Amino acid sequence: MNTFFRRVRDAEFLPMSEVRKIKTILVMAFLSVITAVTIPFSIFFNYSTGVKIIIMALFVIAYALMIVMIRLNRLMAATQISVLYSLGLTLFYTQGTSSFYAYLFFYITLTVIIFYQELYTYISFGTIATALGVAYIIINQAELIQPDALPGTMYIFILTLVLFYFIFLVQIMYNEKLYTDMNFDWVKMNQVIDKYQDDIFLYVDEIRKQAGNELVHEDIAFQRLVAELAVFVAEQTKESGKDIINLFDLYLYIHERGLAKILANEEISVAMKKTADHLHKYVLNQRSDMISMLYNFMSRFRPTEPYRSDRYEYRLHQIATRPDEVIIALALLYQYLANEVSGADEWDQMKRILSPDDIEKLFTGNEAEDFLTPREVAIFKENRELFVKHLCRKD
Amino acid sequence: MNKNKTYMFKEIEDYREELETKHLRTKNHFVLGLLAGMMVITIIYMFVTAFDLGDTIALMIGFLIVILINIAQLAYGKENYKFLQLNKYITTVYVYVLSIVIIFLFESPVAITVLFLAYAISAFYQDLKVMTISNVLLLFSALMILLNFPEYLTFPSANTENSFGVAFFFVAFITILTVSTFIIIKQKRFFYNQIALSKETEFRNIDLLIDIQKQATSTDIDLKKYYQNVRAFCEEFSGKIGAENAFSEKLDVLFALEKNTARNKLLAKYPKYSAADLYRLEDLLVGGKHRLRKLAIKMSHTYNIDIKRREMFSETHFKSFNHQYDNFEIKLLAFVVFYAALKRGIDGIVSLDGQAIRNILTSTDYFYYIDPRVMRIYDRNSEVFETIAADILGKGEAA
Incomplete structure (x- = not known):
């Protein structure tokens, strides 16, 4: 138990599949408490005893199914079952009583769905929960609203539920976009790091051979x-x-x-x-x-420069800020790319050097957006022959 | 074992904070929009239902104040990000104040649900401190109404079952909402951590690549040839645009910096240049590990990178010894190979002593890269690991 709580506390260090598992287990724990409370509450519900027993049995089966899915590492299935379970509980309460606490169940179900932060799950099941909530308010307004209540109270009930749904919809959509963009950057960076390490590996092997180890x-x-x-x-x-x-x-x-x-x-x-x-x-x-x-x-044990806010800045206009320095930087950059080894060749020898055509693709292709401004690309394009004439490898 | 883990690279904390600030601005825009929307809906409702005009105007002013505070802090936030930080706390408290005012004005159970909206708005910031403030305020508001204004919670279906049900499920709702917000915040931090970790890993790997290449090939950049070529390029470029060659002196300064000429000597020789200019120009050096060289290395390694859709969110990019799809023996063996390789060392890269390895493995985020069972055994027996390694590798035998 302690280990589990420690993992919840340190969830920021865990991969997504682990966090998804933690989320599902937490939701299950929550649902088990709610289900346990449902048994005494069901006394007040307008169902026959037989129906109550059948429904409670169905909840138990669904709960067991969730446990099986988690054991089998089918987390997505477990997630979907838990959402359906919450919706089932909501229906059980709202069809069984017209009390205000049944209305709270729509918020609880929405929160369970929000917990998973899955856009399509929220749009589908979240919308169903909200629509059921609106229908519940309209049907049970006599039990929810005092005769001398504020005018339009029913609309306030509906509006707060719908606003709650929309605020979290916006939040989930924003997170989805943010995480997708960040993940794209992350995957791209990891691929580039792999390429650096491919080169480091070959150089390390070269050092080993030289040392005869x-x-x-x-x-x-x-x-x-x-x-x-x-x-x-x-x-x-x-x-x-x-x-x-x-x-x-x-x-x-x-x-x-x-x-x-x-x-x-x-x-x-x-x-x-x-x-x-x-x-x-x-x-x-x-x-x-x-x-x-x-x-x-x-x-981690090698010396490194102290941190500064532009430590990870690789765009040329952030490195060279003055017009004459931009020209010098472009020339030095081109010369470096055209003369220094940029990776392994087809025989796994660290000898591959970019050709003028390769560099042109780098300077004008999609990758250039991450490093050069359109103005810098234009300077290159207008003076391409000068770059090739003076800065390319001559052998 | 240290229970509070830090990061293997301390630079991660700095960059993660920068990422937080960068995205906080966008979140503030969303909150501002939500507040404006809430104000419009509430005020229209109060006008339509003929609420007291004084109350309506007072509430509208209340909304306008928080909106203006947000606009002002967003503007000041451009100069100093701490205004953005302050804004999220002020807005959270203020939204609850407005909700309580609405509850007092409406005096109806329906107004209680406005508190949920206040929570939803503050949850937008995805911040642990904001979450704590929000929870305290929500709890305070709920208790205040339950104890001092129970008449606001009068329902047509009033009975013990309803009263208990409302209290219980309200607490249940707050609990699941809090846990949900907490995990969402942690998940966001995971993404920020991974981005920051990759940035720092990239930075250090470029440094390593520069050093190891030099060591393996025993060659470095031919600076003399580089600057000759750039001079010729600049000469012809100036001629082409019909201007005087304005690059010569700067190239002289850059070349002198490449040669590690003392700064005071350069400042005396080139009085037009200040210490700040020299500091800035250092970024343009292609020798050493300066920023232009790093840009060139990154650019050349970005060539032909192609990201497939299936790679997005794929855990194959998450390198660890604790993959869910590996069995325990594989996790165990992977860790042991890793430890043994660190102790033995790799050609060209130094081997590490046991204490250094232990510190990183047990006190930083690296802890989570290893199966907890294996980690527990290592933590309890790190001295045994050391002894076995010393017996087999011997002192000073490492590469």
């Missing part, structure tokens, strides 16, 4: 260290030390044979192929997630 995974001391630590951890969890050694052997085998050959080998079982596929992202002989995490971790 063996590959990390072929280092016997490293293999012994991994094996001993793995057995130690496995034994702490009552897992079999032998199983973990077998897994480590498979891990080393992936380095030796390559994943493609293992997957193509008909003698290897499907389960082992699946495990090999999962392990592949942690290999050490190519730029993998493991290598990326190692570089990122180690970069």
Whole structure:
């Protein structure tokens, strides 16, 4: 329980699937309390005992289904069932009583749907809940509104519910747009970082060859260290030390044979192929997630400049602010791109240099928007022959 | 184990705050729109239903004040973002004040639901402090009405069941709303964290790439050739536009900066330039790790990047040793390989000592990249890990 609450508190560090799971569990906990309270409340509802029992049984079945879906990691299905469950509870209350607290259920259901922050779920189920709420107010106005109440009280009831729905609709739409844009930037940045690390990996390998060192995974001391630590951890969890050694052997085998050959080998079982596929992202002989995490971790211990607000600013007009400096910066930038290695060539040698055509595509293509203003692009286009004549590689 | 986790890169906190501020402005615009909409609806209703004119005008002035405060703070916020921060607190308190005024004016159960709208508006800011203020005010308002003005909650269907039901489900509603807002705020912070983390990772990887390339190839940029070519380019460019070559002196200064010439010497030699000018010009250097070089490296690596729709929100981009689709043994082995590689070191990159590794793994966001069961064992036995590593790798044996 403590671990769960700690995870809720630290949800900002967890990936989306984890947070979705936490949300579903929290909603389930909430619904279980509401359902428990519903049993005594149902005494006052206008249903026959048989109907009450059937409905409560249906809630129990739906609840069990939610638990199964979470166990199977079908979080989207669990989410949808929980929303339907809330709507079912709302209908159970509103058809069973005309008291004011039944009206509150429309807000509760909307909040459950808001919780998931899924636009289409909100538009579909949220709209249904709001429409049911409006219908409930119109049908039960005599029970909700005092005879001497303010004129138009029914409309205020309707309006506040509809406004509540719309305020959160705007919020969810705004979040959806914001998160989609941010995610696009994030994915793009990660792809670029992968490319830097592809290059770093090849240079590191070059340094290793120059030093005459063996590959990390072929280092016997490293293999012994991994094996001993793995057995130690496995034994702490009552897992079999032998199983973990077998897994480590498979891990080393992936380095030796390559994943493609293992997957193509008909003698290897499907389960082992699946495990090999999962392990592949942690290999050490190519730029993998493991290598990326190692570089990122180690970069934490390298000296870096103090933070300034333009630390992550890569647009030329933010770097060169005066007209003459823009020309110089453009010339230096072009020259760098035309002369320095920009990645690996087709033989995995760090020798690829961009051609004038490649640079022209970079300066005038869609990617340029992130780095150059239209004015800077125009300067390049108008003087392209000068850039090529003076700044391209001459060999 | 440190219960309050920090970030592996402390720069993440700074940038995340910048992101918050950047988006706070847009949220303020939305809140301003909502307040204006609420004012129009409320005032029209009060006019149509022939409310006391004095009350109607007073409420309208109340709305206008909060709208004007918002406009003013948005304007001042351009100069100092703290005005935007202040605005969200002022607006939250003010919206509740307006809601309570509406409850007193309407004296009806229906007005109570205006509190929900106040909560919804303040939830727009997606801020933990605002959420706390909002909860306190909502609770205070509800208790005040229940205890001091129960007549506002008189329903035609008044009975014990209704009274208990209203109180219970009101509390239930506030609870789920609070939990929901809390998680939504945390989710927003997750996105901001990831963006900030990627920005910092990129920055440090470019630095690493520059250093490692130099180390692997034992070569660096031929600055002399670079500046000769740029001089020739600028000469012909000036001729083409029919102007005098105004670039020479600046190129001399830049070249001197590339050569690490002392600033005081440069200031004496080029009196037209101030210390601030030199500081600014340093960004244009292509040697070292200056910003123009970083721009060039980023630009060249952005070439041919293609993002597929299915990659959006895909967890394959979230690198960790705690993927849900991996079984426990894989998570365990991945962590152990990671630890062993850090202890052994990689050619060209230093190996790390156990305490440094432990500090990052247990006290920062890195903690969440590792399966909690594995992490618990490591945390309890980090000295055993150290001893095993020292026994096998030996002191000073790391690459």
